[in-house]
Amino acid sequence: MYYAIFSGKKKSWTNRTTLFLAILLIIHALEIAVRHIALNTIPLSTIHDALSFLAFSILFVYMILELSVKNRGSGLFILFFATVLELVSTFNLTWKPETNELLTNPTFAIHASLSIMGYTAMSLSALYAIMYMIQNYNIKKRQLGKLFTQLPALSYLEKMSIRSAFIGIILLGIGILLGHMEAEVLIGEFWPKDIKVIATDVIWALYVIGYLVARLMKWHGKKMAYLSMAAYFVLIVGGTLVVYLSESFHEFN
Numbered sequence: 001m002y003y004a005i006f007s008g009k010k011k012s013w014t015n016r017t018t019l020f021l022a023i024l025l026i027i028h029a030l031e032i033a034v035r036h037i038a039l040n041t042i043p044l045s046t047i048h049d050a051l052s053f054l055a056f057s058i059l060f061v062y063m064i065l066e067l068s069v070k071n072r073g074s075g076l077f078i079l080f081f082a083t084v085l086e087l088v089s090t091f092n093l094t095w096k097p098e099t100n101e102l103l104t105n106p107t108f109a110i111h112a113s114l115s116i117m118g119y120t121a122m123s124l125s126a127l128y129a130i131m132y133m134i135q136n137y138n139i140k141k142r143q144l145g146k147l148f149t150q151l152p153a154l155s156y157l158e159k160m161s162i163r164s165a166f167i168g169i170i171l172l173g174i175g176i177l178l179g180h181m182e183a184e185v186l187i188g189e190f191w192p193k194d195i196k197v198i199a200t201d202v203i204w205a206l207y208v209i210g211y212l213v214a215r216l217m218k219w220h221g222k223k224m225a226y227l228s229m230a231a232y233f234v235l236i237v238g239g240t241l242v243v244y245l246s247e248s249f250h251e252f253n
Helices: 002-007 011-039 047-068 075-090 106-140 146-150 154-187 195-216 222-245
Strands: none
Touching (some): 011 047, 047 075, 047 106, 047 154, 106 222, 154 195, 154 222
């Protein structure tokens, strides 16, 4: 469906995409619910569940974006990425449950789910920023070939990048707040001295500051694209260093 719209063969299908996404999300949510009931744990601890939920998050965030912008030009790229993740996850399917008791906690489940969705939205923001730079380069170099004609307009890509970042800030912010509240209950500290918690709080704060500064300074175009890509680079590098160079109570076996 999205390929037909992207290629221009079935522009009339544009009004059907949201219903199509909603059906996919319902089916996927049912699969997640079945695994949750069968394993009696949050379906996020295995490679299969992590990749599958990431694919679900991509579809969920994109559907929110699609409802706010009357353009389906980027849907093909987003759904392709989500499909690849889901296919990879199927090769890692296992019904061996995770033994960590924290994964049976409903509050932690919501915290983890919202955090993943927040990171997903930030990833989409960076992806749209990259697409913006590609399209902008095509225009500057007058390379108005097939890629130029198929990619969405610059204004659309910029708008989607900004809205993705905003959605990511909101979802991750709620997830972080729930995480701190749960830490208060479990270990008696609202601000635990845990490197992953600290790093997540700092990265989220940087996103908030960057978003507010960009809005106040009325940054647009390439500035916003560079800001989105730079913020995501900090997120990826910072997160990777924390995971591999430190220990945390977020580890599961």
